[in-house]
Amino acid sequence: MQDEDPGAAEMLARHLENFATLSPEEIAAIEATLALPVRSGSARRDLIVEGAPPRAVFLIVSGWACRFKTLEDGRRQIVGFLLPGDVCDLNNVLLARMDHSIGALTEVRYVEISNTALQRLSLEHPRVGQALSWQMLVTLSTQREWTMNIGQRNALERLGSLFCELSLRLQAVGLATPLGYDFPLTQTDLADATGLTSVHVNRTLQHLRAAGLISLSSRVLRIPDYAALEDASLFTPEYLHLDQRDTRRGHNLPGGVFPGGLAGR
Structure with missing residues (x-):
């Protein structure tokens, strides 16, 4: 559904604009920081493995x-x-060793940003640093929601909630509409993310299709009625904290939230 492939700085700015309104000067600073080689990773290959020393922060382009x-x-x-x-x-600047792996599910393009460069960007442009900190907090919030998903929701609700989350996150960077998005995940990926077996995932996808909540073909997930999928999945999007910039105007994050404890000092 989407052929667009923006550059690293544009993609990061799109993402951070969900957490803070960035000025032209701040966007220019992001562009300068991300004047880096864009690397390619093959599908189903690891970018970094658990136990390895962290070498950089990855930005998925x-x-x-x-x-x-x-x-x-x-x-x-x-x-x-x-x-x-x-x-x-x-x-990850705080870690001696990675406590998890990062793997490409599709062919990916990414940049590796040094922690020093990100800390400098955050110090010189506090609003960018605050937006990065908000993203880190949303990552933690999302992890809590995933724990709820696996611990309390049934299979249909687990998959439906995941489809809703991915929809909103992709819409936030211009890569989806409420009606659907490109969907490269396999049933094994879905099983590994939701604590289900592949057989159970297959059966649940059939139920979602039969109920008219989704259609899935040619690696595209279509959602005929997004509100109906939300309702069936007991999904609430608040944990993503998207597009709430106006509610945060005038509120500064405390120093030390950004990696290394440097932001805001």
Whole structure:
């Protein structure tokens, strides 16, 4: 559904604009910081593995990736999907070793940003730093919602809630409409993200189709009635904290929220 592939700075600015209204000067500072080589990663390849020393912060420019953990017997749990505009693990400067892996689900384009460069950007442009901090807080909020999803929702509600979340996150960076979006995930990916078996995912997708809540073909997920899918899934979007810039005007985050404890000092 989307052929657009904007540059790294444009994609980050789109994402951060959900948390703060950025000035032309702040956008120019983002562009200067992200004047970096854009790397390519093959589908189903790891960008960094659990246990490795963190070398940079990843910004996804295009494609889909995920955070995941694996058990010794190879079982995988996806703990978060990474979409274009997402900055991965802003706080990894505090870690000696990665406590999870980041893997490409599709072919991805990304940049590696040094923690030093991000901290400098945050210090020199506090509103950008605050927006980055808001993103980090939303990541934590989303993790709590995923725990609720696996612990309390039934299979239809788990998948439906995930489809709603992905829709809103992709709409926030201009890569979806309420009627649908490109959908590269396999049934195995969905199973690993929702704590279901692939067989259970297949059965639940059939139920969602039969109820007229989704259609899925040619790697495109269509949502005929987004409100109906929200209702059926018991989905509430507040945890994403999207487009609430007006409610935060005049409120500054305390120093030390940004990685390294430098923002706002």
